Amino acid sequence: xxxxxxxxxxxxxxxxxxxxxxxxYSYSGSPELFWYVQYSRQRLQLLLRHISRESIKGFTAxxxxxxxxxxxxxxxxxxxxxxxxxxxxxSDYKLSFGAGTTVTVRA
Amino acid sequence: SQTIHQWPxxxxxxxGSPLSLECTVExxxxxxxxxxxxxxxxxxxxxxxxxxxxxxxSEVPQNLSASRPQDRQFILSSKKLLLSDSGxxxxxxxxxxxxxxxxxxxxxxxxx
Numbered sequence: 001x002x003x004x005x006x007x008x009x010x011x012x013x014x015x016x017x018x019x020x021x022x023x024x025y026s027y028s029g030s031p032e033l034f035w036y037v038q039y040s041r042q043r044l045q046l047l048l049r050h051i052s053r054e055s056i057k058g059f060t061a062x063x064x065x066x067x068x069x070x071x072x073x074x075x076x077x078x079x080x081x082x083x084x085x086x087x088x089x090x091s092d093y094k095l096s097f098g099a100g101t102t103v104t105v106r107a
Numbered sequence: 108s109q110t111i112h113q114w115p116x117x118x119x120x121x122x123g124s125p126l127s128l129e130c131t132v133e134x135x136x137x138x139x140x141x142x143x144x145x146x147x148x149x150x151x152x153x154x155x156x157x158x159x160x161x162x163x164x165s166e167v168p169q170n171l172s173a174s175r176p177q178d179r180q181f182i183l184s185s186k187k188l189l190l191s192d193s194g195x196x197x198x199x200x201x202x203x204x205x206x207x208x209x210x211x212x213x214x215x216x217x218x219x
Binding site: 006032034043044045046049086090093094095096097098099100 | 139141143149150151152153156158164166197199201206207208209210211212213
């Protein structure tokens with residue numbers, strides 16, 4: 001069965017500092033991985049997906065099959081990045097989420 | 108464009124009372140539908156998903172059930188609520204075969 005692990009519940013960084021959110025997965029097949037974000041008082045929404053290799057709002061995430069990881073990174077955090085971030089794995093018609101990481105960016 | 112509606116936004120129910128949360132999707136046909144629970148410290152837990160009318164898959168054993176009486180309607184129910192059913196419930200949909208999910212605003216359920 002698939003499993004998504006986000007080891008950090010809380011992450012606090014200063015504005016302008018790099019931020020990295022860790023995500024590890026276990027899955028026997030070829031994974032489809034995503035990062036979702038929930039800003040205060042907004043709906044949970046897709047941030048980025050590994051298959052498109054895109055950078056959204058300065059965030060990137062690289063799938064490392066050897067380490068079974070999909071860490072989310074941003075070189076210079078902004079205050080508006082404060083939010084709850086979820087790593088997710090798609091398989092068999094369903095999205096499985098990690099426990100989430102709450103990011104706080106301080107001025 | 109597609110929209111998802113979920114109601115009510117908040118709900119306070121006594122222990123032992125029934126529950127019915129409704130979710131509807133507009134602007135698409137034959138979506139995959141999902142119910143998630145977001146509990147403090149436990150992240151987002153998939154409760155049920157449905158790939159078609161009357162087809163419900165349960166991910167975890169619990170006090171809840173789900174039904175899909177129409178193509179774009181998904182209902183989460185309980186006959187008798189427990190204190191442990193308190194949480195934030197999210198409905199979501201996705202296009203068949205596509206992984207991106209679109210979420211509703213959620214329902215904050217407090218069982219007292």
